[in-house]
Amino acid sequence: MRVGYYQYRPQFGKVSHNLNKVVKKLGSAAADLxxxxxxxxxxxxFRNKAEVKALAxxxxxxxxxxxxxxxxxxxNFRIVTGFTEKARDKYFNSALLIGPRGVEHVYRKLHLFNExxxxxxxxxIPLQVNRIGPVRIGIMVCFDWVFPEVTRTLALQxxxxxxxxxxxxxxxxxxxxxxxxxxxxxxxxxxxxxGYDNRPQGNLRFTxxxxxVAPGGTLIHRAASQREELFIMDIDPRLARDKSxxxxxxxxxxxxPEYYKALTQKKGK
Amino acid sequence: MRVGYYQYRPQFGKVSHNLNKVVKKLGSAAADLxxxxxxxxxxxxFRNKAEVKALAxxxxxxxxxxxxxxxxxxxNFRIVTGFTEKARDKYFNSALLIGPRGVEHVYRKLHLFNExxxxxxxxxIPLQVNRIGPVRIGIMVCFDWVFPEVTRTLALQxxxxxxxxxxxxxxxxxxxxxxxxxxxxxxxxxxxxxGYDNRPQGNLRFTxxxxxVAPGGTLIHRAASQREELFIMDIDPRLARDKSxxxxxxxxxxxxPEYYKALTQKKGK
Numbered sequence: 001m002r003v004g005y006y007q008y009r010p011q012f013g014k015v016s017h018n019l020n021k022v023v024k025k026l027g028s029a030a031a032d033l034x035x036x037x038x039x040x041x042x043x044x045x046f047r048n049k050a051e052v053k054a055l056a057x058x059x060x061x062x063x064x065x066x067x068x069x070x071x072x073x074x075x076n077f078r079i080v081t082g083f084t085e086k087a088r089d090k091y092f093n094s095a096l097l098i099g100p101r102g103v104e105h106v107y108r109k110l111h112l113f114n115e116x117x118x119x120x121x122x123x124x125i126p127l128q129v130n131r132i133g134p135v136r137i138g139i140m141v142c143f144d145w146v147f148p149e150v151t152r153t154l155a156l157q158x159x160x161x162x163x164x165x166x167x168x169x170x171x172x173x174x175x176x177x178x179x180x181x182x183x184x185x186x187x188x189x190x191x192x193x194x195g196y197d198n199r200p201q202g203n204l205r206f207t208x209x210x211x212x213v214a215p216g217g218t219l220i221h222r223a224a225s226q227r228e229e230l231f232i233m234d235i236d237p238r239l240a241r242d243k244s245x246x247x248x249x250x251x252x253x254x255x256x257p258e259y260y261k262a263l264t265q266k267k268g269k
Numbered sequence: 270m271r272v273g274y275y276q277y278r279p280q281f282g283k284v285s286h287n288l289n290k291v292v293k294k295l296g297s298a299a300a301d302l303x304x305x306x307x308x309x310x311x312x313x314x315f316r317n318k319a320e321v322k323a324l325a326x327x328x329x330x331x332x333x334x335x336x337x338x339x340x341x342x343x344x345n346f347r348i349v350t351g352f353t354e355k356a357r358d359k360y361f362n363s364a365l366l367i368g369p370r371g372v373e374h375v376y377r378k379l380h381l382f383n384e385x386x387x388x389x390x391x392x393x394i395p396l397q398v399n400r401i402g403p404v405r406i407g408i409m410v411c412f413d414w415v416f417p418e419v420t421r422t423l424a425l426q427x428x429x430x431x432x433x434x435x436x437x438x439x440x441x442x443x444x445x446x447x448x449x450x451x452x453x454x455x456x457x458x459x460x461x462x463x464g465y466d467n468r469p470q471g472n473l474r475f476t477x478x479x480x481x482v483a484p485g486g487t488l489i490h491r492a493a494s495q496r497e498e499l500f501i502m503d504i505d506p507r508l509a510r511d512k513s514x515x516x517x518x519x520x521x522x523x524x525x526p527e528y529y530k531a532l533t534q535k536k537g538k
Contacts, residue, residue, distance in 0.1 A: 148421065149417075157531065178444075179445050255416060256380065256391070263425070
């Protein structure tokens with residue numbers, strides 16, 4: 001299975017410019033699955049909710065989605081991409097799984113980062129694994145990495161590959177994703193953007209270093225911090241079905257869920 | 270609060286020798302809490318269950334526990350130590366919290382590592398946080414580190430410091446504990462042994478590198494791989510009460526437990 005990421009630098013607010021850039025770059029890519037960054041076409045650093053409203057799209061009638069669907073059809077691959085989603089009167093920091101026949105899944109970021117809480121609504125769709133042939137992929141977005149529950153939930157649902165569109169500004173995530181892949185024995189493709197969003201309210205710098213990590217936590221490839229890169233490689237997703245960590249231990253089967261009840265209790269106090 | 274670890278090399282089967290070593294070393298230590306390795310007095314690499322039976326002690330009538338209690342009383346500190354526990358007809362890889370008045374808590378390892386499954390029974394006591402004055406400590410043992418649910422459960426119960434007696438043979442744990450302290454914003458004291466258990470069935474080498482990690486995932490101190498070290502330092506446990514990771518995010522409060530239900534579902538299939 002050929003998987004990859006495209007690390008680039010969206011320009012804030014220039015949706016069609018960013019879309020053209022992606023279409024041009026991926027227009028000759030041979031792959032099965034390519035992961036793009038979070039909020040891949042609008043840019044990230046919104047000034048307020050009004051800016052989100054002006055740029056968000058309903059995936060059901062979106063030029064961006066239609067264009068990406070056509071690209072998937074032409075190249076016969078799938079894309080997981082960050083997407084600034086409008087859904088009636090709500091706005092989500094979402095990720096779409098898009099294939100040759102259109103959107104196959106919408107994931108809405110469950111854990112909003114910092115000022116995103118002002119701009120977006122909290123995700124309201126359960127974590128779910130989707131199939132690409134025999135391979136199962138799970139989707140999470142950027143700051144979800146802090147919460148081990150996310151990758152774990154996807155792994156328990158059978159995810160072989162975690163697709164992880166990101167706009168990272170902190171520096172911890174890349175290393176932490178090695179832990180996620182070790183403790184769940186899954187692949188993870190973290191696609192980060194680079195460059196700045198230079199906005200009236202300030203500048204935000206993104207840290208690049210997109211990466212692909214193998215089950216067991218081995219870093220296979222990592223991009224530079226501030227350089228565009230389309231990287232595609234062959235992986236064997238079946239390796240993610242081997243959950244053993246010793247001859248007598250498997251990372252999922254050895255769990256003791258009856259002792260983890262605090263994890264699903266409603267927040268109190 | 271003065272906390273520390275004693276990284277040493279128990280000799281297999283020589284309980285009183287190992288106990289004397291610890292008593293001598295800690296007999297003049299000024300501290301509030303000292304963490305010892307897993308199975309700190311018996312050694313680790315059992316040949317079979319009969320060897321466990323021969324060496325395990327019931328904490329209620331144990332020379333080891335009585336001696337450590339006297340040490341805690343003399344020095345006015347507490348010890349968290351790995352302990353080869355007999356409980357009626359069961360045998361556990363346990364950790365004891367011992368203070369000047371005796372055993373304050375027994376934790377029984379929930380996730381047995383590799384051949385331990387042949388020697389020990391699985392832990393059957395819920396994860397629980399214990400107080401040392403205003404400070405809350407959580408206990409886990411060695412391989413529990415692989416399962417993010419363990420540290421998370423203790424953090425949700427309010428643990429400020431994770432005490433982590435270990436006999437590590439793999440090399441991943443120390444780095445992963447940085448992730449555990451980042452994602453939960455707790456301290457962790459991982460006390461590992463070093464040296465070999467040279468046994469008829471083979472030799473097992475332990476990796477040392479005991480460490481203290483601060484909330485946020487900062488490594489404060491790490492021992493060498495193969496050298497004895499008693500290390501004690503001042504920490505401010507109140508830092509573990511600050512769960513913020515950005516001005517708008519806290520690692521526990523931002524959890525979305527209603528989306529984590531898979532984590533506590535019974536194993537199926």
